[in-house]
Amino acid sequence: MLPESEPSSWRVEPLARHHDRAAFSCGNDSLDHYLKEQAGQDMRRRVAAPFVLVSTHPNIILGYYTLSSFGIDLGDLPLDVAKKLPAYPVVPVTLLGRLAVDQRYREQALGEFLLLNALHRAYAQSSQIAAAAVVDAIDDPARRFYQHFDFLPFPDKPNRLFLPMKTIADLFRDS
Ligand SMILES: CC(C)(COP(=O)(O)OP(=O)(O)OC[C@H]1O[C@@H](n2cnc3c(N)ncnc32)[C@H](O)[C@@H]1OP(=O)(O)O)[C@@H](O)C(=O)NCCC(=O)NCCS
Structure with a gap:
């Protein structure tokens, strides 16, 4: 295990100038390119909020994710989930647009840590800006x-998954 990946020193913070984006490599060109070329602009334009995972070396990005406000058609949800929601045509959700861990730090539970951090952030924000679920955009391995x-x-979009906010709330109820 590398010194950068001691769980007690992991922390997630908003992307900032001092983070070394150039060195990040998760093996997926599109996710690497996004962090290097697009994330800063998206943050300034408020279309995505990028968060990075760092450890003892505050400049080294071990992983990152992005969150945005999003809407889905009520009809896209499975019937049993849709039935529990009001019949508004569009349901507000939080989009977990991207999530990646640098290849050098894989299989040390950083992906899980990042995902739980993103879910907790989405849950905490949902009392201020409502979101009924977290939705992601993905490929097959993801x-x-x-x-x-x-x-x-x-049901009809196999490459898009969701987790109801109620399930996320249950996860963090006692934390
Ligand atoms: C997917 C990714 C984030 C996983 O990161 P990681 O730090 O290696 O994952 P973790 O060590 O936290 O794994 C946590 C758990 O998820 C499982 N897991 C990890 N990757 C998995 C995959 N692709 N499919 C199924 N399970 C997976 C692990 O086996 C582990 O299970 P356990 O808790 O039962 O032991 C990383 O491989 C990555 O960045 N991939 C490229 C980008 C990508 O696909 N991003 C996803 C969405 S855009």
Whole structure:
């Protein structure tokens, strides 16, 4: 295990100038490129909020995720979930647009730590800016990662998964 990955020193913070984006490599070109070229602009324009995971070396990005406000059609949800929501055409949700861990720090539970941090942040914010679920945008390997954490598929959009905010609330009820 590398010195950067001691759980007690992990922390998640908003992306800032001192973070070394150039060195980040998760093996997915699109996610690497996004962090290096787009995340800063998206943050300034308020279309996505990027958060990075750092440890003892405050400049080294071990992983990152982004959150945005989003809306989904009520009809896209499974019937049993939709039935519990009011019949508004669009349901407010939080979009977990991207989540990645640098290849050098894989399989040390950083992905899980980042995901739980993102879910907790979305849950905490939802009392101020309502969101009925967290939704992600994914490819095949990523789908398996999220399903490992009980995300559910949209019936007609297999590459989009969601986790109801009620489930997330239950997860953090005692924390
Ligand atoms: C997916 C990713 C974030 C996982 O990061 P990681 O730090 O290696 O994962 P963790 O060590 O926290 O794994 C936590 C758990 O998830 C499981 N897991 C990790 N990747 C998985 C995958 N692709 N499919 C299924 N399960 C996975 C692990 O086996 C582990 O299970 P356990 O708790 O039962 O031991 C990382 O591989 C990555 O960045 N991949 C490229 C980008 C990507 O696909 N992002 C996802 C959404 S955009």
